[in-house]
Amino acid sequence: MEKVVLSILFGAKPLIKQILLVLGLFSLYNPPVFSQLEKMFQVVNAKTIDRNLALQFPIDKTFQGTSATFYDAKILINTLDQSIKLQMKVSSNKAEQSLIAKLVFTGDMQYHPFTESYQLENLLLDSFKIEQDSYSDSQPPIKMIKQSLINDFKDIVLFNLTEITTLSLRRPADEIEISMNQLLFIWH
Structure with missing residues (x-):
């Protein structure tokens, strides 16, 4: 040759x-x-992240007599403002009274080398929308959910690299692109 x-x-x-x-x-x-030939990439769609979130929820929390269940967590990937948000529902019941609300959180997506996963950290409540309320006075449970129970969330694992990729890369991506219902992780 x-x-x-x-x-x-x-x-x-x-x-x-x-x-x-x-x-x-x-x-x-x-x-x-x-x-361009040397770049490696992995596409992670919202359904994959939602399946992983389903393994972590529901979460039951109690604080000063108010209990709440956080459930139905889903990732919101917004291409217009290039953001990733976490949406979930919360229900609180006490003596035949109930409250159901939809919560949306913002946070920072960070890579954790020990677990080889991307997590949503530093959660901040972006919106709180009541969907059902049968409390005679719902302000105490709403206040307790907003001020105490939400702050107790640990970092939420969005996905683990070892579960979604066959690539041997076990480090943070060099770039992350947000597109319609998916994230593109790029390594150089």
């Missing part, structure tokens, strides 16, 4: 030799042109 390549190069016309020389030098001094 090497003899064939060498005989083609030595027997080639001067113009072809010059073109090959220029292309060779260009590839040596301009690696970004060829770096």
